[in-house]
Amino acid sequence: MKFTFSVSPNLRQKQSTKRMMLELTIALLIVYAFSLFYYFKEFGSEYAIQALLMMATALGVTFVTEIAWALFKKENMKKYLASSFGWITAIILVLMCPVDTQLYALGMATFFAIFVGRILFGGFGQNIFNPAAVGFAIIFASFAGSKVADVATGATPISTMATGYNWLTLNDTMISTLLDKFDGLWNLFLGWYPGGLGETSTLLLLVLGAILAIRKVIDWRVPLIYLGSIFVLSSALALFSGMSNWLWYPIFHVCTGGVAFGAVFMLSDPVTSPATKQGKCVFALGAGIITVLIRVLANAPEGCMYSILIMNMLTPAIDQAFSGKQRALIKKSWISLSVLSLLGLGSMYLANMAITPAEPKKPEKPKTEMIAMGDDYVNSLSAKLDGSVKNADGSTTYQITAEGFAAKEGPNMPDYGHPFEPNQFEITIAADNKTIVSVNVTAMNDTEYFGDKILNAKYLDQFKGKDISTLNEVEKNDVVSGATFSVKSSMRALLEVKKALGY
Amino acid sequence: MSLLLGSMRHHIPGYKELTSKKAILEVNAGPQVFIPMFASHSTQFEILVQEGDHVKVGTKIAVCKDRMEIPIYSSVSGTVKGVQKIMHMSLKPLDHVVIENDGKMERELPFQPLDYQTATREELIAFMKEAGIIGQGGAGFPTYVKYQSAKDIKKLIIDAAECEPYITADHIAMENHLDEILVGILAMRKMAQAEEAVIAIKKTHTEMIKKVEAAVANINGVRVLAVPDVYPIGWERALVRYVMKKDYQKLPSEAGAIVNNVSTAYAFANALLHGEPIITALMTVSGNAVKEPVNVHCPVGVPASELIEACGGYTCEDVKLIAAGAMMGKTIVNDKFVAERQMNAITVLATESYDSVACMRCGQCCDVCPVGLQPVRIVQSAKAKNQAMMEKLHAMDCIECGLCAYICPSRLDVTENVRKAKRQLAMAKK
Numbered sequence: 001m002k003f004t005f006s007v008s009p010n011l012r013q014k015q016s017t018k019r020m021m022l023e024l025t026i027a028l029l030i031v032y033a034f035s036l037f038y039y040f041k042e043f044g045s046e047y048a049i050q051a052l053l054m055m056a057t058a059l060g061v062t063f064v065t066e067i068a069w070a071l072f073k074k075e076n077m078k079k080y081l082a083s084s085f086g087w088i089t090a091i092i093l094v095l096m097c098p099v100d101t102q103l104y105a106l107g108m109a110t111f112f113a114i115f116v117g118r119i120l121f122g123g124f125g126q127n128i129f130n131p132a133a134v135g136f137a138i139i140f141a142s143f144a145g146s147k148v149a150d151v152a153t154g155a156t157p158i159s160t161m162a163t164g165y166n167w168l169t170l171n172d173t174m175i176s177t178l179l180d181k182f183d184g185l186w187n188l189f190l191g192w193y194p195g196g197l198g199e200t201s202t203l204l205l206l207v208l209g210a211i212l213a214i215r216k217v218i219d220w221r222v223p224l225i226y227l228g229s230i231f232v233l234s235s236a237l238a239l240f241s242g243m244s245n246w247l248w249y250p251i252f253h254v255c256t257g258g259v260a261f262g263a264v265f266m267l268s269d270p271v272t273s274p275a276t277k278q279g280k281c282v283f284a285l286g287a288g289i290i291t292v293l294i295r296v297l298a299n300a301p302e303g304c305m306y307s308i309l310i311m312n313m314l315t316p317a318i319d320q321a322f323s324g325k326q327r328a329l330i331k332k333s334w335i336s337l338s339v340l341s342l343l344g345l346g347s348m349y350l351a352n353m354a355i356t357p358a359e360p361k362k363p364e365k366p367k368t369e370m371i372a373m374g375d376d377y378v379n380s381l382s383a384k385l386d387g388s389v390k391n392a393d394g395s396t397t398y399q400i401t402a403e404g405f406a407a408k409e410g411p412n413m414p415d416y417g418h419p420f421e422p423n424q425f426e427i428t429i430a431a432d433n434k435t436i437v438s439v440n441v442t443a444m445n446d447t448e449y450f451g452d453k454i455l456n457a458k459y460l461d462q463f464k465g466k467d468i469s470t471l472n473e474v475e476k477n478d479v480v481s482g483a484t485f486s487v488k489s490s491m492r493a494l495l496e497v498k499k500a501l502g503y
Numbered sequence: 504m505s506l507l508l509g510s511m512r513h514h515i516p517g518y519k520e521l522t523s524k525k526a527i528l529e530v531n532a533g534p535q536v537f538i539p540m541f542a543s544h545s546t547q548f549e550i551l552v553q554e555g556d557h558v559k560v561g562t563k564i565a566v567c568k569d570r571m572e573i574p575i576y577s578s579v580s581g582t583v584k585g586v587q588k589i590m591h592m593s594l595k596p597l598d599h600v601v602i603e604n605d606g607k608m609e610r611e612l613p614f615q616p617l618d619y620q621t622a623t624r625e626e627l628i629a630f631m632k633e634a635g636i637i638g639q640g641g642a643g644f645p646t647y648v649k650y651q652s653a654k655d656i657k658k659l660i661i662d663a664a665e666c667e668p669y670i671t672a673d674h675i676a677m678e679n680h681l682d683e684i685l686v687g688i689l690a691m692r693k694m695a696q697a698e699e700a701v702i703a704i705k706k707t708h709t710e711m712i713k714k715v716e717a718a719v720a721n722i723n724g725v726r727v728l729a730v731p732d733v734y735p736i737g738w739e740r741a742l743v744r745y746v747m748k749k750d751y752q753k754l755p756s757e758a759g760a761i762v763n764n765v766s767t768a769y770a771f772a773n774a775l776l777h778g779e780p781i782i783t784a785l786m787t788v789s790g791n792a793v794k795e796p797v798n799v800h801c802p803v804g805v806p807a808s809e810l811i812e813a814c815g816g817y818t819c820e821d822v823k824l825i826a827a828g829a830m831m832g833k834t835i836v837n838d839k840f841v842a843e844r845q846m847n848a849i850t851v852l853a854t855e856s857y858d859s860v861a862c863m864r865c866g867q868c869c870d871v872c873p874v875g876l877q878p879v880r881i882v883q884s885a886k887a888k889n890q891a892m893m894e895k896l897h898a899m900d901c902i903e904c905g906l907c908a909y910i911c912p913s914r915l916d917v918t919e920n921v922r923k924a925k926r927q928l929a930m931a932k933k
Contacts (some may be wrong), residue, residue, distance in 0.1 A: 002821040003837055007919035009905030010823050010829040011852075017860050017912040082861040125861035125913075139833040219866075221506065253816055270865035275871065275879050278507045319880065323895045326875035329748075333507045357539060396920065 020217045021085045027208045027217075028091045028265065031198040037192075038192060038200075039099055047099055047461065051197060055226060057103045058090040061110040065503050069119050088115050092132035092265055095303070096258065097139065098156070104314075108142075109135035129312045130272045133305050142248035157182050162492025167296040169358040170243055185248055188255040194424040199258030209264035221277060222284045227254055227407035229288025233344050239295065240352035259291060262304040271425045274313045276326055278333040285337060287311040289344040296351050369476045371487065373495055381408060381492040385500050386424075396432030398500065399424065402493040404446040405485035421445040423486070424495040429468060433501055436471075439463045451486035453479060459487070468494065469503040504802040509860030509870020512733040513906055514551075515542065515668050515830070521789050521796040524820040527679065528797045531814045532579045535597035536804030537841045539591050543643040545569035546597055555649055556583045558801075559611040560782060571645045574635040577602060578782040578802035580609040590840050592826030599841065602804070609820060611615035612778040619690035619775055621835065624650075627694045634774035635844075639766035640737065641827055643845035646771070649761050657759035659697040660746050661688055661768060663704045664730050666737040667828030669789040673765045675798040676785055677711060677805055677875040681718050681778060688725060690775055693762045700725045701746055702765065707732040714779045734830065735873055755882045767857065781844040788814045790829070790851035792822040801842050807849055808838040814847075817851065825850040830905040847920040857914035868917050874900050879909040885924035890931055898924045 032055065040048035063081070070080040085286055093113055096105060113135025121127040127181065160178065161167060169175060179185060182193045191201025213220035234253035238246035254260070267273065267287055274283050287307040294303035321336070322329050371378070383402035403422045410420025424443035429436060439460050444452050454460070456479040463471075476487050508761040540548040547569040552558060558577040584601040617630050632647040640662060647844040665673040677684060702719070704712050706729040719725040730736050730745055739762045743755045753756035766785065773779045782803055789796035794815030801810060807824065811817065819885045825832040826840055829850045868878040877896055884892035898921060907917040 001817065002854075003824050003835065004821055004835045006823055006854075007916050007922075008825075008903070009909050009918060010825055010832075010850070011905075011909055012857055012914055013513075013910055013912075015912050016914060017863060017865075018856075018858075020865075021913055073714045122860065125863045203512075216867075256620060271863045273864075275864055275866040275869050275877055277509055281507060282867070288552070323877070323880070323892065325897050325900070326511075326869065326872075328875075330507050336657070427836065444566050457782075 012156070018083070023212065023215060023217050025089060027090065027212055028088065028095065028198070030208060031095055031201070031204060031261075032091065034191070034201055034204055035197040042192075043099075047193045053101055053122045054099075054101060054197070055091070055094050056105055057107050058094045058110040059087060061107045061194050062086045062090040062114050062300060065111055065114045065119070066451070069115075069394050070151050084118075086114050086118065089118065089131045089135070091137045095261065095265075096136045096196045098196055099194065101139065101258060105139050105280055112146055112357045125271055128315070130266050130269055130308050133266060133308045133312070136305055140305075144363050145359060145437060148167050150360050155181075156473065157188060157193060157252070158195070161252070161256070161296065162295070162299055164358070166355060166358040167299060168237070168241055170241060171358070171360050172245075174358060174360055175245075175248065177361070179248065179252075187257070188252065191255075191477055194469075195256070196261065199261040202255045202260040205260040205264050209260075212264065218264065219277070219280055220266045220269035221280050222273065223260075224266055225261060225284035226263045226288045226291075228342065228466050229257055229341075230254055230292055233289060233292045233348050236345050236348045237292070238350055240349050241355075241357060253292065253295070257295070258303075259304045262308055263381065264500060266308050267311070272315060274318045274322070276319075278326060279322045280331055281333065282318055282322075282336050283311050283315065285344070286314065289347070291342065292344075293351070295348055296355060298317055365367075370473045371476050371484075371491065372473045373471065373491060373498075376483075376493070377439075377487045378491045378495065381489060383422075383492045383496040385496055388500075391428070395428050395437050396433075397426055397428040398443070398497050399426055400493040400496045401425075402489050402496065404444075405451060406445045406447065406487035408485075411455050419445075420471065422449075423489050423493075425490060427493060427497050429497065429501070434467045434469050436463045436466050441490070444486070446483075446486045446489065451489075453481075453483040454490055456480065463494070468498055471498065508875070509867075509872075510733075510820070511871065511873050511875060512736065513871045513910060514732055515734045515909065516668075517732070518669050518789065519671050519674065519731060522787050522798055524676050525797050527675060527785070528799045528813060530799045530801040530805060530810060532604045532802045532805050533809050534604055535584065536579050536602050536604060536802060537587065537589055537806065538575060538578065538599040538602065538842060539587075539803040539843055540565055540575070540600065541565075541574045541591055541593065541643070541843065542567045542571070542645070543741045544571060544639070547597075548575070548598070550598075550600060550880065551588065552565075552583045554583055554585045557581070557846060558583060558602060558702045559609045559735070561611045561778075561780065564602075569650055572632060572773045573637065573645050574613075574633065574780070576613055576635065576780040576782050578804050579604040580607050581605040590835055590837060592833065592835070592843050592846060594826075594835065599691070599804070607682070613780060614778055616778045617775050617812075619686065619693060623633050624694050624696065625688060630774070631694070631771060634771070636767065636771050636774060637781065637845055637926075638764055639770055639845055640764035640845055641831065641845060644645075645809075646763060646767055649763070650691070650755075652754075653695050653756055653761060655759060655763055656695045656697045656756060657699070658746060658761075659688070659692045660742050660755075660760050660762045661700060661702040661765050662709075662737050662742055662762055664737040665705070666672075666734045667830050667832075667848070668734075669796075669850050670828050670848040671784050671786045671789075672713065672798055674708070675787075676766050676769050677715065680772075681715065683772040684765060684769045685718060685722070685725070686775060687770070688773035689722070690771060691761075691763060691768060692724065697726060697734060697761065701728045702726070702767050703728050703730045703736075703742055703746065704730045719755040720921055727896050734906060734909075735902075737862065738873060738902060738904065741873055751845040777816065784846050786842065786846050787848040789848065789850070790825075792818050792853040793851040794818050803842055803844050805842045806838065807835075807840050810849060811840065811851065813840060821854040823852045823854055825852065830909065831903065845910050859914040862911075863917055865912060867910045867912065871906045871910045873903035873904060873906065874902060876901055876921075878921050881924050882917060882920040883928055885920060888927070890928060893924050893928055899928055 098415040113131040117131030143480040212218045231250045234250040238249040290307035291303040381403040388398045407422040426440045458479045548565045559580045562577045566573040579606045636646045637643045747758045749758040881898045
């Protein structure tokens with residue numbers, strides 16, 4: 001008979017860390033499956049394969065790194081791999097990355113997340129920063145150009161908001177343009193748009209978050225306070241700015257930029273958040289405030305990730321502040337939460353004064369340029385009057401040959417494909433010998449697609465009705481942009497007529 | 504559900520059905536009994552008998568006079584064989600008076616029964632002290648002390664919640680001896696000068712609630728209160744907070760309450776009605792590694808081995824033998840320890856090893872801690888030998904209920920590590 005000694009208590013609950021990690025993994029894989037389906041359906045198998053390769057890369061790097069470390073430390077391999085839970089970091093990292101992330105960058109980031117983010121801190125449970133966020137920050141900081149330029153999936157709601165909208169606009173047309181681009185708010189909520197692989201579907205993430213919270217894998221307080229504070233703060237900003245139909249604005253904030261993903265899978269990471277409920281509440285509220293501030297003030301789309309890293313850093317301080325018996329700290333918690341909330345709202349008020357809401361761009365005036373008849377180049381061109389015809393209405397049509405770009409620069413140009421001929425014009429002057437009736441180009445020998453722009457009626461019609469005796473400058477308008485030399489050729493022809501008429 | 508606090512308690516499967524419906528098994532003393540010289544606060548006993556003396560059931564054999572007076576009486580008749588050091592349920596080797604049982608069970612009355620209705624409060628307290636009534640909840644604190652200093656008591660709270668898993672000793676006492684128990688409760692209420700006695704029974708024990716409610720229906724100032732089926736609702740502070748909606752610093756009397764276990768009331772009633780001190784133990788022998796789990800009634804000092812044998816023996820070769828409940832009881836590595844006056848259970852569990860992983864600071868230990876401590880952080884500061892932090896985290900206030908280790912998903916011995924922190928602090932104080 002053996003009587004085993006063990007310290008009390010001698011009962012344990014059913015839930016284990018391993019089971020929690022398994023459930024977390026399943027939830028992450030459901031998000032990943034949704035993402036694969038989206039890219040396959042919307043962009044084709046090529047994109048789905050890229051997403052698969054990304055996952056394979058991250059998991060591969062993770063396991064190679066961990067196996068190498070286990071060998072180096074002479075750990076029991078199977079036990080080490082099964083209890084390090086590195087794959088969760090890898091999956092989270094992949095789900096944060098957009099589909100056009102280069103595999104080498106992702107591989108480097110994964111290595112960094114696993115080795116520096118976890119192993120060097122002492123392994124599972126010891127890290128200060130969320131390792132996936134560390135890896136992702138590496139991609140952003142060091143491999144900014146690591147994305148395959150992909151027009152199809154490049155513009156995400158969050159990047160559009162950051163780059164095109166300054167994070168705030170009061171213009172209804174602009175709002176609807178923005179929302180229409182991603183098929184409306186409901187679609188933003190569903191997540192049927194490009195972005196970080198697993199970050200888009202707020203609906204799916206909220207459902208999974210609720211299930212994980214009910215199963216006690218994560219604490220409901222963290223995602224709820226985080227998303228809630230983002231909603232409230234962005235509402236406040238919208239109201240301070242005087243937005244009339246403002247409800248879209250907080251919804252946009254909550255549905256984009258991976259905050260739901262961060263709330264459910266990263267901020268709730270127990271390792272890097274405070275130990276007590278009180279600390280967790282302060283932690284989540286702080287992260288919410290920082291997220292919105294980074295978004296609107298730094299005008300950066302990565303507010304979520306940076307807020308997680310910053311709050312991770314503050315976790316020991318928060319724990320420190322809430323040392324003691326929890327019941328005795330309730331008052332302190334409420335004070336902290338209230339002060340933080342006021343600070344958050346106050347900063348939104350200040351932010352509102354600092355941000356200029358984006359306005360629709362006014363249609364730009366077409367670029368015009370006036371070229372004087374006395375222009376050196378014009379006068380350097382040679383021209384001759386080939387002849388003139390008296391018309392029945394008393395007007396006279398002059399035929400002129402004038403050098404253009406081809407004839408003037410010809411010998412200096414590489415193989416041009418046709419002779420370097422001057423251009424020919426017909427210019428009709430009314431019976432008063434002053435008023436221009438029409439300017440026509442009868443032969444255009446200048447560079448194709450450039451020179452022939454002067455055939456455009458919008459250019460030629462400017463001369464109609466003008467007095468050739470006082471014609472001292474010509475408008476080079478937008479239709480002839482790039483055709484400066486041909487314009488000057490036409491001016492030389494007009495100059496020739498002017499001379500012929502004795503002006 | 505609270506935003507800023509965890510549950511501060513937890514439902515634990517009770518496994519009460521293993522023993523709650525079975526009749527009490529009477530176990531007689533074997534050839535020898537070993538009476539422990541134990542009091543909750545001291546082991547300094549004056550032994551009143553000598554080797555070779557003849558004693559009867561009820562002969563006073565020892566008394567503790569270290570601060571609080573506690574007499575100990577013989578549980579069998581026979582011959583004193585001397586004093587032996589044996590492992591005690593408190594996990595310390597202690598002096599036990601060995602008595603050879605002559606099997607006659609000759610009795611003597613160490614004191615006369617007392618009618619609580621005619622006796623004064625002071626007489627009752629003196630009687631309780633003389634009868635050696637100690638808390639039957641497990642701690643064995645001398646009960647009279649609570650009443651001696653009682654002032655402005657509003658409620659006498661009778662703990663019949665029995666929140667430790669497997670244990671049904673209180674339940675079975677109420678099932679079989681409710682009349683006596685009520686006598687004990689009324690006497691205690693008189694001693695406390697309380698307006699009301701409240702009997703706390705778990706919500707889930709609906710039949711028992713009905714039974715007790717029917718029994719107290721005609722008694723003024725005694726009522727049943729259904730309490731949640733959570734651990735550790737039977738902890739003094741938890742009960743006072745639940746019943747009085749008040750916290751206290753040191754003693755429940757600050758909140759106007761005295762808390763006693765229902766089995767303590769039963770033991771007191773035995774003294775009042777029959778002139779019998781605590782010379783028997785009514786306890787649950789249960790767990791997944793004992794063949795026939797049942798409540799046993801036996802003389803104090805009967806070794807665990809005999810009790811287990813009476814219950815059919817062990818079902819496997821490797822067991823954890825726990826003196827008391829699975830949550831707070833200590834495992835003892837032999838079955839020589841004996842039935843004690845305050846013992847309410849022996850729990851026998853098949854040994855299983857837990858596959859533990861690193862702590863991930865999930866904070867579940869902080870959420871369930873009934874004291875509101877932060878076990879994970881106490882353990883961290885103990886590892887860092889940061890005494891200032893351990894004190895700031897009130898490590899010494901831990902009641903070692905075991906809930907933090909029970910809940911720990913990483914299967915770590917959180918409670919034991921907090922004990923280590925407490926030891927570190929205690930060492931530093933010396």
